Amino acid sequence: MYSSIVVGVDDSPTARAAFKRAVEFAKMSGGTLHIVTAYKPHPISGEDVPDEFRYAVASTGEADVLLRTLADHASAEGVKSEVHAATADPADALISVADREDADLIVVGNKGMKGARRVLGSVPNSVAHKANCSVLILPTT
Amino acid sequence: MFRTVVVGADDSPTAAVAVDAAIDLVEQSQGTLHVVSAYTPVSGLPSSVPDEFRGTVQPDSLVRSVLDKHTARARLRGVSVEAHDRRGAPADAVHEVADQVDADLVVVGSKGMNRRVLSSIPNSVAHQASCAVLIVKTD
Numbered sequence: 001m002y003s004s005i006v007v008g009v010d011d012s013p014t015a016r017a018a019f020k021r022a023v024e025f026a027k028m029s030g031g032t033l034h035i036v037t038a039y040k041p042h043p044i045s046g047e048d049v050p051d052e053f054r055y056a057v058a059s060t061g062e063a064d065v066l067l068r069t070l071a072d073h074a075s076a077e078g079v080k081s082e083v084h085a086a087t088a089d090p091a092d093a094l095i096s097v098a099d100r101e102d103a104d105l106i107v108v109g110n111k112g113m114k115g116a117r118r119v120l121g122s123v124p125n126s127v128a129h130k131a132n133c134s135v136l137i138l139p140t141t
Numbered sequence: 142m143f144r145t146v147v148v149g150a151d152d153s154p155t156a157a158v159a160v161d162a163a164i165d166l167v168e169q170s171q172g173t174l175h176v177v178s179a180y181t182p183v184s185g186l187p188s189s190v191p192d193e194f195r196g197t198v199q200p201d202s203l204v205r206s207v208l209d210k211h212t213a214r215a216r217l218r219g220v221s222v223e224a225h226d227r228r229g230a231p232a233d234a235v236h237e238v239a240d241q242v243d244a245d246l247v248v249v250g251s252k253g254m255n256r257r258v259l260s261s262i263p264n265s266v267a268h269q270a271s272c273a274v275l276i277v278k279t280d
Contacts (some may be wrong), residue, residue, distance in 0.1 A: 001165050021273075024142050028169055110274075128267055128276055134162070134251075137267055137274045 002029040002134075006098045007107040008090060008123060009037050011066055014140035018109035019070055021138050025107065026079045033081040034101050035070050038093040039063045060085065091126035104133050109140040143246035143273065144172030149235040149262065150250075151178060152207045155279035159250035160211045162277040166246065167220045174222045175242050176211045179234035180204040201226060232265035245272050250279035 007022035009015045019035070026033040039062065067083035074081040082101075086093035098106050108124040124137050148163035150156040160176065167174040180201050208224035215222035223242075227234035239247050247270050249263045263276045 001169070021142075028142055124267070128263070131276075132278070134278045135276045137270075137276070139271060139273055 001031075002026075002105040003031045004034065004101050004103040005029065005031045005105045005107060006034045006036055006094055006101065006103045008094045008109075008127070009035055009066065009070055010090075011062075012111075014109045014111050017140040018107065018138045020073075022107040022136075023074050023077050023079050025105075025136070026074070026081075027077055031105075033074050033079050034084060034097055034103065035067055035074070035081055036084045036086065036094050036097045037063050037066055038086045038088055038090040040087075090123045091130065094123075094127055095130050095132070098131065098133055105136060106131050106133060107136045107138065110137050111140060142170055143167070144170045145175070145242055145244045146170075146172060146246045146248060147175045147177060147235060147239045147242065147244040148211075148248040149177050149179075149231055149266070150207065150211050151231070152203070152210075153250075153252075155250045155252045157211070157214075158279040159248055159277040160214065162275065163246075163248040164215050164218050164220050166248075166275075167215070167222075168218055172221070173242075174215050174220055175225055175238055175244070176208055176215070176222060177225045177227060177231075177234050177238045178204045178207045178211075179227045179229055179231040181229070201228075232262045232269070235262075235266055236269055239270065239272060246275060247272060248275045248277060251276050252280040 005026050007019055009019050063085040071081045071083050084097045094106055106127055108127050110124055128135050143166050146163050146167050148160050150160050163174055204226045212222045212224050225238045247266055249266050251263055267274045
């Protein structure tokens with residue numbers, strides 16, 4: 001039904017909830033799950049880390065740990081997955097992975113779809129408007 | 142995974158794509174599909190139209206034929222289906238039925254379901270829904 005499914009994750013509980021349901025969905029569809037996380041490079045403290053390494057040390061590690069944990073969960077459920085870490089804006093990262101992997105579905109949590117964030121913009125909102133494939137917005141809030 | 146699925150549809154080919162996506166999911170879950178179609182009553186019919194024919198020229202008869210067409214496709218796939226016609230705005234109609242049947246998923250096409258309405262139905266549905274929303278790429 002859906003052979004290539006992209007899911008956006010971060011380390012929030014709402015994203016975890018959306019991820020678990022995306023795994024269920026991929027399991028039902030028999031598709032490959034592309035797990036995407038976007039992170040903002042932020043400088044780490046510590047005088048001894050040379051400038052050129054701060055970026056990589058700080059966030060790539062956290063993103064990798066998150067992605068590996070989630071990929072393990074998918075694999076425990078019998079779902080084939082691939083992981084993607086990006087430094088882009090989260091919505092843009094999801095759409096660019098979806099385009100590259102020829103995805104037929106993007107799964108996101110509904111964080112920011114209601115209330116003030118609706119006006120200010122949110123990941124699901126941007127994804128829903130920009131995606132070139134179907135979008136599943138899961139309630140997590 | 143989604144056992145009570147509501148899909149909004151009109152007579153457009155893109156709506157049929159959304160309905161088919163909804164049928165796929167309900168077929169998997171062995172749940173129930175609810176097809177919703179909304180209509181706006183026509184006002185200002187010429188006075189020459191006799192009362193007994195006014196009902197037949199109003200869009201509620203069109204909406205019923207739209208619903209018949211979509212529910213027939215669901216039944217052909219062996220999917221349990223219910224039809225809902227609602228007077229008013231399509232996005233409101235979808236919400237109303239989703240609340241009424243306690244839906245766990247609402248399915249809409251990515252293009253406006255009613256081409257005469259300027260505001261985007263999927264956008265409105267996505268922001269208001271309290272359950273999962275599948276926006277099916279139809280354009």
